[in-house]
Amino acid sequence: MSMSGHSKWATIHRAKEVKDSKKSAIFTKLGRAITIAVRQEKGLQLALEKAKQYNMPKENVQRAIDRGSGAGAGDELHEVLFEGFIPGGVAVLVSALTDNKLRSAQQVREVFDRNGGNMGSTGAVSYLFNHEGQLVVSLKPGKDSQEQELEFIDMGVTDLEIEGDKVMLYCHKDQTFEIKEKLEAAGYTVISAELTMKPAMWVEVPDEETRAKVDSVLEKLEDLDEVDHVWSNYA
Numbered sequence: 001m002s003m004s005g006h007s008k009w010a011t012i013h014r015a016k017e018v019k020d021s022k023k024s025a026i027f028t029k030l031g032r033a034i035t036i037a038v039r040q041e042k043g044l045q046l047a048l049e050k051a052k053q054y055n056m057p058k059e060n061v062q063r064a065i066d067r068g069s070g071a072g073a074g075d076e077l078h079e080v081l082f083e084g085f086i087p088g089g090v091a092v093l094v095s096a097l098t099d100n101k102l103r104s105a106q107q108v109r110e111v112f113d114r115n116g117g118n119m120g121s122t123g124a125v126s127y128l129f130n131h132e133g134q135l136v137v138s139l140k141p142g143k144d145s146q147e148q149e150l151e152f153i154d155m156g157v158t159d160l161e162i163e164g165d166k167v168m169l170y171c172h173k174d175q176t177f178e179i180k181e182k183l184e185a186a187g188y189t190v191i192s193a194e195l196t197m198k199p200a201m202w203v204e205v206p207d208e209e210t211r212a213k214v215d216s217v218l219e220k221l222e223d224l225d226e227v228d229h230v231w232s233n234y235a
Contacts, residue, residue, distance in 0.1 A: 031064035032097035038068025045177045082108045084119035087213045088205040091125035093197050095229040104226045115217045129197040133176030135169045138189040155182045199233035
């Protein structure tokens with residue numbers, strides 16, 4: 001069991017502190033993810049789980065399901081992945097759900113180009129990441145953390161990172177929902193469960209000025225309307 005010591009908890013914390021001004025944009029992104037999951041007939045449980053984490057209204061969820069099943073109106077959505085590097089040598093993967101791939105590519109490229117980054121071709125950085133399941137769980141108070149770690153391993157967890165009273169668990173992507181159910185059955189509170197692109201190696205950015213640039217670029221990418229996920233190997 002490797003304890004990497006590196007973690008990207010920012011998005012987890014953000015889930016609980018979504019500003020009202022951003023809620024509609026986030027619900028739109030979550031809706032697109034549900035629609036895609038229905039059409040592809042995979043990942044729906046996790047998409048619905050994420051919608052629940054953000055308290056997405058039930059009518060929005062149903063509308064997204066209807067759109068995916070063909071009952072709702074709207075253009076067909078596609079899932080596209082963009083790759084590149086940003087300041088500090090940080091590798092970035094950007095997933096978008098869009099009805100116009102060229103428009104999305106142009107928007108993502110502009111953020112890279114205007115902020116000292118470089119968008120690459122397919123495969124430019126994706127080999128630096130592994131597609132895995134990621135769950136954030138509250139540790140049980142008063143119970144030995146090593147005992148809990150062993151419990152997680154027995155459930156099929158392959159790696160973990162602890163921060164305070166929470167732990168981020170990684171597992172085979174196809175076992176994510178199954179492990180979530182095992183955790184809940186064992187009395188754990190699961191804060192989030194989703195698929196992620198986990199870096200094989202993390203990049204340290206010691207310079208404060210560069211770190212500020214990296215944070216800024218990642219936030220600008222996340223704020224793009226059609227962007228669903230942004231993953232990086234920024235420690």
